[in-house]
Amino acid sequence: MSNRYCQLSAEERGVIMARVVDSVSMRAIARELGRAPSSISRELRRNGYKPPAECGVMGRPRIAGGYDAARAGARCRRLRRAARPPRKLHPDSALWASVRLWLEAGWSPAQIAATLKRLHPEQPALRVSHETIYTAIYAAPRGALRRELVSLLRQGRGARRPRSRGTDRRGKLSDIVSIHVRPPEVEDRVMPGHWEGDFIKGARNRSSVGVLVERHSRLVLLAKMDGASAEAALEGFTRKLNSIAAPMRQTLTYDQGKEMAKHRQLTENTGVRVYFCDPHSPWQRGSCENTNGLLRQYLPKGADLSVYSQEDLDAIADRLNTRPRKTLDWRTPLQTYAQALALADAPTGTPQ
Numbered sequence: 001m002s003n004r005y006c007q008l009s010a011e012e013r014g015v016i017m018a019r020v021v022d023s024v025s026m027r028a029i030a031r032e033l034g035r036a037p038s039s040i041s042r043e044l045r046r047n048g049y050k051p052p053a054e055c056g057v058m059g060r061p062r063i064a065g066g067y068d069a070a071r072a073g074a075r076c077r078r079l080r081r082a083a084r085p086p087r088k089l090h091p092d093s094a095l096w097a098s099v100r101l102w103l104e105a106g107w108s109p110a111q112i113a114a115t116l117k118r119l120h121p122e123q124p125a126l127r128v129s130h131e132t133i134y135t136a137i138y139a140a141p142r143g144a145l146r147r148e149l150v151s152l153l154r155q156g157r158g159a160r161r162p163r164s165r166g167t168d169r170r171g172k173l174s175d176i177v178s179i180h181v182r183p184p185e186v187e188d189r190v191m192p193g194h195w196e197g198d199f200i201k202g203a204r205n206r207s208s209v210g211v212l213v214e215r216h217s218r219l220v221l222l223a224k225m226d227g228a229s230a231e232a233a234l235e236g237f238t239r240k241l242n243s244i245a246a247p248m249r250q251t252l253t254y255d256q257g258k259e260m261a262k263h264r265q266l267t268e269n270t271g272v273r274v275y276f277c278d279p280h281s282p283w284q285r286g287s288c289e290n291t292n293g294l295l296r297q298y299l300p301k302g303a304d305l306s307v308y309s310q311e312d313l314d315a316i317a318d319r320l321n322t323r324p325r326k327t328l329d330w331r332t333p334l335q336t337y338a339q340a341l342a343l344a345d346a347p348t349g350t351p352q
Helices: 010-021 026-033 037-046 069-083 094-104 109-119 130-138 144-151 230-241 263-270 282-295 310-321 333-343
Strands: 194-201 208-214 220-224 251-254 273-276
Touching: 010 026, 010 037, 010 069, 026 037, 037 069, 094 109, 094 130, 109 130, 130 144, 194 230, 194 282, 208 230, 208 282, 220 230, 220 282, 220 310, 230 263, 251 282, 263 273, 282 310, 310 333
Parallel strands: 194 251, 251 273
Antiparallel strands: 194 208, 208 220
């Protein structure tokens, strides 16, 4: 007998009805069906069966007693439908309309769920989990509507693709300082002012955007680059780093991309100490790698990134910086950065 329970089938109910007519005991019926005797007695009791008074032995009826297999099956199906709770995110509901507005604003299901929980702490009917939001999206019928809903998700695809490391063709940098001698306060993220950096490259590697992520607050800054060369990286990162208040400008952790060939000049220009990750170790800049994935929603691969002005890039960064983040206890990076800036007794304001 299997330990996994399943509902009685129509065939099993037919056997029960026939055996009751033949005055077979419940235990004998259970053995024949491979069921527990309690399952048979519960099925009979729930569907109106009453043992006749002239039973010779308890549980051994001599007449049919009123059990009908068709009626029992119909009742079972009716109760199973009634047991299903109504869908919170029905396509016509006001809650789904609110969720969709946030999705269209670029929020993730987790951010939406946390915000609803904070806005309606005493009203469960107005809250949904992130899993419910994902289910509502993927449960949509295949077609234009489903494609539109899936496109609102960050990655916009249903499966992850493995990343191939390939051959390192970037060349070698000189005079680099390893991440392994980076001050310990950088690692624990408690002290603000420590940044991670990267390049997002456009079509045919002819255009690029510089990315800076503050490790403590996860604040994102984007720098327009006039190309993808080391000279362009030096100019773009110098301009953006010097716009940050001095107490919030301590270190920069970068990979060994050749666009950072002028890292010593960058330190001279900004006062920011630059540390380099090990080859093929993206997890050593986890915040920046995660941010790159979020930015691809606005700066897609294969696009010409030179068409974006610095004002366009600042607007994209603002969208990321005003979203609540789970790792920040659902505060926004901008709120966390502003608090750290105030504690550092720096001038009021945020970098542009």
